[in-house]
Amino acid sequence: MSETIQFLPPRQAVLSRRTAIIADLADLLPPDCLVHEPRELVPFETDAFVAYRRVPLAVVLPRTTAEVAAVMKYCHRYGVPVVPRGAGTSLSGGAIPQEDAVVLGLSKMSRILEVDYANRTATVQAGVTNLSISETVGADGFFYAPDPSSQLACTIGGNIGMNSGGAHCLKYGVTTNNLLGVKMVLVDGTVIELGGKHLDAAGYDLLGLVCGSEGQLGIVTEATVRLIAKPEGARPVLFGFDTSEEAGSCVADVIGSGIIPVAIEFMDKPAIEICEAFAHAGYPLDVGALLIVEVEGSEAEMDAMLKEIVEIAGRHGVKTVRESQSAMEAALIWKGRKSAFGATGRIADYICMDGTVPLGKLSYVLKKTSEITDSFGLRVANVFHAGDGNMHPLILFNANDPEDAAKAEAAGNEILKLCVDAGGCLTGEHGVGIEKRDLMRHQYSEADLAQQMAVRAAFDEGWILNPSKVFPLEGRPTT
Numbered sequence: 349m350s351e352t353i354q355f356l357p358p359r360q361a362v363l364s365r366r367t368a369i370i371a372d373l374a375d376l377l378p379p380d381c382l383v384h385e386p387r388e389l390v391p392f393e394t395d396a397f398v399a400y401r402r403v404p405l406a407v408v409l410p411r412t413t414a415e416v417a418a419v420m421k422y423c424h425r426y427g428v429p430v431v432p433r434g435a436g437t438s439l440s441g442g443a444i445p446q447e448d449a450v451v452l453g454l455s456k457m458s459r460i461l462e463v464d465y466a467n468r469t470a471t472v473q474a475g476v477t478n479l480s481i482s483e484t485v486g487a488d489g490f491f492y493a494p495d496p497s498s499q500l501a502c503t504i505g506g507n508i509g510m511n512s513g514g515a516h517c518l519k520y521g522v523t524t525n526n527l528l529g530v531k532m533v534l535v536d537g538t539v540i541e542l543g544g545k546h547l548d549a550a551g552y553d554l555l556g557l558v559c560g561s562e563g564q565l566g567i568v569t570e571a572t573v574r575l576i577a578k579p580e581g582a583r584p585v586l587f588g589f590d591t592s593e594e595a596g597s598c599v600a601d602v603i604g605s606g607i608i609p610v611a612i613e614f615m616d617k618p619a620i621e622i623c624e625a626f627a628h629a630g631y632p633l634d635v636g637a638l639l640i641v642e643v644e645g646s647e648a649e650m651d652a653m654l655k656e657i658v659e660i661a662g663r664h665g666v667k668t669v670r671e672s673q674s675a676m677e678a679a680l681i682w683k684g685r686k687s688a689f690g691a692t693g694r695i696a697d698y699i700c701m702d703g704t705v706p707l708g709k710l711s712y713v714l715k716k717t718s719e720i721t722d723s724f725g726l727r728v729a730n731v732f733h734a735g736d737g738n739m740h741p742l743i744l745f746n747a748n749d750p751e752d753a754a755k756a757e758a759a760g761n762e763i764l765k766l767c768v769d770a771g772g773c774l775t776g777e778h779g780v781g782i783e784k785r786d787l788m789r790h791q792y793s794e795a796d797l798a799q800q801m802a803v804r805a806a807f808d809e810g811w812i813l814n815p816s817k818v819f820p821l822e823g824r825p826t827t
């Protein structure tokens with residue numbers, strides 16, 4: 349694939365000391381916590397934004413906060429870039445390393461440290477997978493709400509890095525709304541704690557700043573997250589429409605009516621076909637767009653909410669309404685939705701865009717998205733968190749054809765600009781990473797960006813933490 353996104357040029361002073369750096373890191377860590385043989389570094393060369401790859405200088409996999417602190421102290425002293433990494437499922441290239449960087453992987457820090465039902469919290473190490481929290485507390489009637497489709501693999505540290513969301517975040521909020529505290533190692537190895545089990549904290553909201561900071565402000569080693577009691581019942585319902593525009597305007601009216609379902613997910617015709625062929629979820633194939641709306645509560649509460657939603661959908665020409673009749677059917681409906689990216693990968697290479705728009709603009713942006721991909725001669729499948737206005741056009745292309753790949757990137761950029769111009773923003777949940785870095789100027793003024801970079805530099809003056817990401821390369825403060 350052609351590379352249109354630039355990385356920072358590697359620091360020659362670091363590259364020329366590679367052997368010494370590896371020897372020093374070996375002194376700081378147990379032998380099984382350091383990876384430096386070239387072929388063993390290959391699995392760390394990219395993340396789920398696979399178009400770009402760089403083999404890092406070395407990988408460290410510490411087991412404790414003290415080991416993370418020792419590595420950071422060393423790298424800070426010698427100006428060695430560090431790229432934090434959870435499971436490497438970032439779709440914006442957030443965890444892609446650079447040649448002069450040490451990848452700091454949190455995968456060995458995967459213990460649930462405490463479950464505290466009295467305070468409804470769980471305290472976990474950063475490398476714990478998202479799903480394992482809900483699995484641990486599920487039998488006791490609790491769950492952790494943010495549910496990225498990658499939840500089987502992605503880590504809490506990565507979720508904090510990207511402020512991740514998921515299908516069920518419409519009602520419960522995204523990571524930042526469910527994060528109460530972190531233990532974090534600063535760039536020079538200092539360990540700090542932000543927040544805790546309490547609801548609010550005195551002073552500046554640094555926890556809010558850290559959530560979504562894409563590994564640029566420090567390394568999160570532990571997190572305290574909110575646990576939520578499971579509802580009495582939950583029911584996903586399928587609403588089929590002839591057109592994407594009808595489905596989009598229905599979403600805006602449901603939210604505008606004051607009803608907050610747990611989830612409203614959208615699929616257009618290509619997405620329905622792709623997911624149905626993979627999951628056999630029972631999605632209707634004779635519709636142009638599908639909403640999966642999930643309500644929860646007692647039977648009476650769910651019935652009342654659904655009655656209102658069906659009435660609203662009726663005003664938008666709904667063609668099919670189908671309630672799941674069993675737990676197995678409900679699980680299949682969600683399996684289809686949550687495997688959308690994997691199912692798409694079976695038929696073509698794709699890049700997944702992640703723009704957010706005001707709900708009133710959903711129909712307009714969907715229409716324009718098709719026009720953009722048509723103008724590039726590319727196919728698109730839309731599957732996304734409609735209730736949050738968080739769009740995910742999957743642009744299909746052939747990665748072995750550099751021209752096709754360049755067209756896909758160009759179409760993706762146009763779509764993200766469209767989201768911004770419609771009053772939305774460049775990212776809903778996947779972060780800026782390397783993918784959207786050069787579009788930041790479309791969203792922000794020079795003054796806005798300078799202020800954000802000043803905050804970043806207050807944490808990391810030498811810009812060694814995940815340095816190629818988030819901010820355009822030109823116009824950065826010189827270090």
Ligand SMILES: Cc1cc2nc3c(=O)[nH]c(=O)nc-3n(C[C@H](O)[C@H](O)[C@H](O)COP(=O)(O)OP(=O)(O)OC[C@H]3O[C@@H](n4cnc5c(N)ncnc54)[C@H](O)[C@@H]3O)c2cc1C
Binds near residue numbers: 442567
């Ligand atoms: C099939 C698929 C489906 C997906 N579905 C969703 C979805 O529904 N919703 C959603 O929001 N995302 C989704 N994603 C994207 C991705 O899973 C999320 O961004 C996730 O939070 C990344 O977690 P990770 O552990 O893989 O982190 P990584 O990809 O390893 O890292 C992500 C970022 O966080 C930083 N980071 C990682 N760990 C730490 C740490 N301990 N301290 C500081 N910084 C850290 C990294 O430097 C990087 O910038 C999906 C991805 C895939 C492949």
